[in-house]
Amino acid sequence: MDTIGPLLHGFAVALTPGNLLAVLLGTLIGTVIGVLPGLGPTASIALLLPVTIGMDMVPALIMLAGIYYGAMYGGSTTSILVNIPGEAASVVTCMDGYQMARKGRAGPALGMSAFGSFIGGTVSVVAVMLISPFLAEAALKFGPPEMFALLFFAFTCIGGLTGKSRTRGLLMACVGLLLGTIGTDDIQGVDRFVFGTLYLRDGIGLVPLAMGLFGLGEIIYNIEQREETGSVLETPKNLLPTLRDWKDSAWPIARGSVLGFGIGILPGGMPAVASLLSYAVERRVAKRPEEFGHGAIEGVAGPETANNAATAGGFVPLLTLGIPTNSVLALMLAAMMLHGVTPGPLLLLKWPDVFWGVIASMYIGNAMLLVLNLPMIGLFVQILKVPYGILSPLIVMFVLLGAYALNNSVTDVLTTVLFGLVGYLMKRHGLEPAPLVLAFVLGPMLENNLSKALIMSRTGSPLFFFSRPISGTLLACAILVLAFPLIRWGWRRATGRRPAPAGA
Amino acid sequence: MTVDRVLGLGAILLAIPVAAASWGFGVGSPKSPGAGFWPLLIVVAMAGLGLSLLLHPSQAVPSAATQESRWGRLWIALGTMAVYVVTLDPLGFPVATTILLFVQLRWVESRTWRSSAWIAALTPLIAFVLFRVLLKVPLPAGVVPLPRGW
Numbered sequence: 001m002d003t004i005g006p007l008l009h010g011f012a013v014a015l016t017p018g019n020l021l022a023v024l025l026g027t028l029i030g031t032v033i034g035v036l037p038g039l040g041p042t043a044s045i046a047l048l049l050p051v052t053i054g055m056d057m058v059p060a061l062i063m064l065a066g067i068y069y070g071a072m073y074g075g076s077t078t079s080i081l082v083n084i085p086g087e088a089a090s091v092v093t094c095m096d097g098y099q100m101a102r103k104g105r106a107g108p109a110l111g112m113s114a115f116g117s118f119i120g121g122t123v124s125v126v127a128v129m130l131i132s133p134f135l136a137e138a139a140l141k142f143g144p145p146e147m148f149a150l151l152f153f154a155f156t157c158i159g160g161l162t163g164k165s166r167t168r169g170l171l172m173a174c175v176g177l178l179l180g181t182i183g184t185d186d187i188q189g190v191d192r193f194v195f196g197t198l199y200l201r202d203g204i205g206l207v208p209l210a211m212g213l214f215g216l217g218e219i220i221y222n223i224e225q226r227e228e229t230g231s232v233l234e235t236p237k238n239l240l241p242t243l244r245d246w247k248d249s250a251w252p253i254a255r256g257s258v259l260g261f262g263i264g265i266l267p268g269g270m271p272a273v274a275s276l277l278s279y280a281v282e283r284r285v286a287k288r289p290e291e292f293g294h295g296a297i298e299g300v301a302g303p304e305t306a307n308n309a310a311t312a313g314g315f316v317p318l319l320t321l322g323i324p325t326n327s328v329l330a331l332m333l334a335a336m337m338l339h340g341v342t343p344g345p346l347l348l349l350k351w352p353d354v355f356w357g358v359i360a361s362m363y364i365g366n367a368m369l370l371v372l373n374l375p376m377i378g379l380f381v382q383i384l385k386v387p388y389g390i391l392s393p394l395i396v397m398f399v400l401l402g403a404y405a406l407n408n409s410v411t412d413v414l415t416t417v418l419f420g421l422v423g424y425l426m427k428r429h430g431l432e433p434a435p436l437v438l439a440f441v442l443g444p445m446l447e448n449n450l451s452k453a454l455i456m457s458r459t460g461s462p463l464f465f466f467s468r469p470i471s472g473t474l475l476a477c478a479i480l481v482l483a484f485p486l487i488r489w490g491w492r493r494a495t496g497r498r499p500a501p502a503g504a
Numbered sequence: 505m506t507v508d509r510v511l512g513l514g515a516i517l518l519a520i521p522v523a524a525a526s527w528g529f530g531v532g533s534p535k536s537p538g539a540g541f542w543p544l545l546i547v548v549a550m551a552g553l554g555l556s557l558l559l560h561p562s563q564a565v566p567s568a569a570t571q572e573s574r575w576g577r578l579w580i581a582l583g584t585m586a587v588y589v590v591t592l593d594p595l596g597f598p599v600a601t602t603i604l605l606f607v608q609l610r611w612v613e614s615r616t617w618r619s620s621a622w623i624a625a626l627t628p629l630i631a632f633v634l635f636r637v638l639l640k641v642p643l644p645a646g647v648v649p650l651p652r653g654w
Contacts, residue, residue, distance in 0.1 A: 051639050074573075167556050168508070171515055174550040178522065179545045190529050190539035193522075216585075223612060224578045328623060389613035393605050398583075400588060401597075401631060405641040414589045421582065429507045447542040460534025 003129055006258050011056060013322030014364055019357065023057035023066050023365045030070020031373060034077070035380045037084045037389060041071040041326060043215030045331045045403030046207045049338065058353055062321040062361040063333050064473075066326050067282050069121060069311045069362065070270060073369045076304050077111040077380050080106055089271035089307035092279040096292060101202040103295050107236035112297055113304040114373055115241070116253045120305035123257040124264065128319075132348070134302045136320040139345035144452035145465050149474035151446045154323055156267060156481040172431060173439035179204055180443030187339035187451055206334045209413040209440060210327055213433040215399040215424020215458050215502035216416060219392055224428075235378040240298070250374045251302035252282050254306030263306070263315020270326040270434065271307035271314075283458025312362060319343055319355055325443070327434050330441040446482075515554025519547040524587015577612045584608055597636075597639030599627035 013019060033044040045064055052060035075090035080097035093113065098108040115161035142150070153201040158173055182193045183203030194200040241249070256278045263274040282302040283292045292299050317323045336343050341351050347353050373380075403416035424432055453471075457464035466472040480487075510649060532538030582605045591600040604625035609615045616621075635641040 016621065050641055051635075052642060148556075165508075165562050167553055167560075168562075171511060171550065171553045171557065174515075174546055174553060177546045179541065180547070185539040188530070188539040191541060192543065193528055220581060224574050225579050234526065259619070304556070304618070389615055390609070390619075390623065392613060393608035394623075396585070397601055397605060397627065401601075401635065401643070404592065404597075405635065408642055410589060410592050414591060417585045417589060419584070430596065431511075432508075450538050450542065452552065454534055454537055458535060460536070464532075492534065 003133065006352060006356045007360060009352070010358075010360030011363075013353050013357035014062065014360040016218075017219060018056070019059050019062055019361065020364070022063040022151045023368060024056075026063035026066020027070040027073075027369050028372070029063075029370065029472050030067035030072075031074035031380070033067065033384065034071035034365060035072020036395075037078055037082075037388070040088065040214055040218070041068050041401075042327045042331060043399060044071065045335070046211040046215070047398055049207055049331065049335055050402060050405035052335060053338060057341060057351075057355045060339060061332070061335060061341075061354060063356055064332055065315070065358055065362060066365045069308060069330070069365060070369060071309050072311050073114065073117050073123075073373055074092040074380070075302070075307075076117070077110060077377070078384060080109045080113065080300070080367065081381065082384055089275050090304075091272065092275050092303045093300055095279070096294070096296050099237075099293065099295035100297065100300065101150050102430055105295065105335055106234075106299065107239045108241040109300050111374065111376060112235060112241045112245055112249050112301050114239075114370055115416075116249065116256065116301045116305035117308040118370040119253050120257045120260055120307075120309035121312055121369075122363065124249060124261045125359060125362045125366065126310040127261050128312055128316050128362075131314055131353070132320050135316065136345045136348045139321050142345070142470070143468075144449040144456060145468055145471040146474070148449035149478070150321065151323065151449060153474045153478040153481070154317075154325070154408045155446065156478045157440055158438045164395055168431060169435045172426075174434040176436035176439030176441040177446070179209070179436075181447070186444070186448060198295075199409075204415060204440075205263075205406065205412060206330065206437075207406050208412045209419050210331060210437055211399050211403055212419025212421075213415040213423035213426070213437060214327065214436070216326060216396065216420025217427055217433065218395055218418055219399075220424035222388075223426045224424075229421035231461060235381045239374050239377065245297050248289045248297050250276070251300045252302030255285075255301040257309045260306035260309025260311040264310030264325070265316045271310040272304040274310035277302035278302040293431055304386060308366075315358070315362075317462050319358075320345060322347075322445075324438065329436040330437060333441065408452045458497065506561045512554040512559075512561070513548050515550045516558070518553040518569055519554065523551075526542045528574030563577045581612045582610060584612075592646075594646060596648050597643040598628045598632050598647055603632070 002184050003011070014023065029044070029048070030041065032042060045067055048064065048067065052064060072089055075095065079090040079093035081100040081102050095108045097113065100106065155173060156170075158169065180203070182200055184191050184194075184201050191201060197324045230456050241354050256274075259278050259281065260271075260274040263277060264271070279292075279299055279302060282291050282298045286292065286296070286298060288296070314325045315330050317325050318329045318332060322333070322342065324333045333343060338352075341347065341354055399420075400413055400416065403413045404410065404413060423433055426436075453465065454460050513528050525618055526540035526544040526547065529540030529543070529590045530538035531544055569625050588600055588604045591603070595603075605627060606620050609620035609623055610617065636643045636645075
């Protein structure tokens with residue numbers, strides 16, 4: 001399949017002045033959001049969704065994508081300098097990045113993190129570009145049974161890949177599915193769980209739900225649990241890593257790129273999971289694992305590469321199958337819908353400008369981030385010096401403003417505050433909001449495809465799904481994922497191994 | 505009772521009325537599913553997962569204890585947000601947001617009177633002009649008289 005021609009067309013789209021400005025704005029806003037603790041990419045994209053409604057479709061999506069991968073770049077700055085992760089994917093960067101900063105090596109840590117992010121992001125965009133057309137072509141042959149099986153497989157994965165307990169993750173996902181049923185049923189036109197209100201007939205909005213759970217929930221939690229952490233808030237002078245740093249980081253960056261992309265395309269494969277796995281892998285293969293946690297540059301290079309690679313990788317299932325693999329991409333899906341674009345196999349055929357324009361903008365954005373971010377590190381240090389006590393109420397204001405602005409509805413603000421409270425309680429008790437939000441988005445698609453597939457089967461038998469090779473294979477995979485704890489338990493019993501203690 | 509047990513019990517208790525409501529929507533049959541079919545499937549799965557958590561809770565991990573002095577701040581923060589929801593339409597964005605910011609800055613974040621007043625007065629105005637005039641988002645003006653054309 002020819003990809004060079006369409007890619008050049010994509011560059012022609014992305015390089016127009018308006019779209020270049022959208023890339024620049026998106027990456028800058030994303031980086032600042034990543035730098036600021038407490039306002040993650042999910043809440044930020046939700047906040048900016050209403051603003052993009054007035055924009056043209058392509059620059060709007062280019063800007064939102066830029067915010068997402070820009071936030072991944074920015075998150076490491078806060079981890080390294082202040083020991084607070086700017087967003088979830090930078091949590092592991094605190095471990096070695098901050099230790100490097102304490103030893104006076106903040107510059108190489110920030111520099112290597114930026115170079116790793118650039119390499120991981122770019123490698124991943126190349127892979128997205130090469131894989132997506134083939135996957136989209138294959139997905140064109142998918143009927144409702146295949147789509148249901150694929151979505152069900154995605155659903156089983158999100159429970160397992162987030163948080164510490166699979167059962168809790170799946171339960172949260174079920175709550176998300178149930179919330180997704182609120183409103184008028186698409187097929188029969190029956191009102192479900194609306195309690196006589198007009199507001200609920202359209203269902204709960206994704207934006208108030210996501211902004212409440214992720215944005216307000218985090219802020220309220222931080223009001224309650226503020227920890228004083230150390231910080232190394234001086235503008236680092238030399239940002240360029242030494243030859244030795246490059247030698248130590250080359251393989252972690254290579255492994256991080258592959259691992260990050262692989263995790264990114266999986267359902268539930270959030271950048272945070274990719275960075276955590278990369279850290280675990282690097283520690284395991286390191287010649288001097290005892291240096292991890294004390295300022296090993298491999299512990300910065302690998303995870304920072306992996307989270308950017310995963311960010312780009314997540315665009316494969318979103319653009320080709322219409323399946324978001326994490327909550328940020330769920331909002332990207334909502335943004336595309338708002339602009340009348342339906343992500344999925346037909347995106348490449350119907351809206352090639354969107355597909356190739358966004359892909360090309362990601363190349364440009366990654367390069368822009370590298371060129372702009374290193375010289376702007378002084379500015380980010382100044383932003384970080386603004387006390388959190390001032391930032392926190394301002395973030396609350398922007399979250400509530402964003403909630404109102406989407407539909408000019410006070411009820412949306414109320415919904416956001418209520419989900420903020422739920423998000424706070426979930427965070428306080430160690431429950432992950434991501435499975436809930438993802439299942440909320442996947443739920444209506446799951447129901448729609450299940451109903452159509454059952455009607456297609458004429459008998460209503462679940463065996464119908466196994467009579468078709470693709471849906472049968474995908475459902476078998478989903479059953480394996482669900483049964484994995486049982487298989488592991490049986491294996492341990494058979495081999496006489498004791499289970500590892502919780503938390504180990 | 506551990507968090508897992510509370511969750512498990514909550515899931516089972518929620519499943520009962522939701523299952524009853526789903527039945528009311530019309531479950532249909534597998535070859536012709538009704539509007540209640542899907543919610544019923546979800547609550548059956550929910551009840552199963554809830555039972556599993558109830559019977560096999562993971563080891564209790566104590567949730568982070570709240571510092572005594574921060575409880576008050578938490579309630580003030582939540583209270584101001586609730587007041588904001590009620591006052592946003594009648595008072596308008598600039599005034600309601602000024603109140604929200606001032607209370608949060610002064611009493612939740614313990615900023616000085618002077619800095620709280622400055623930030624609370626200026627930020628909503630800037631945001632209002634930016635969003636209402638430049639980005640054409642129709643934020644409510646409420647009690648603030650607007651220049652013609654805004």
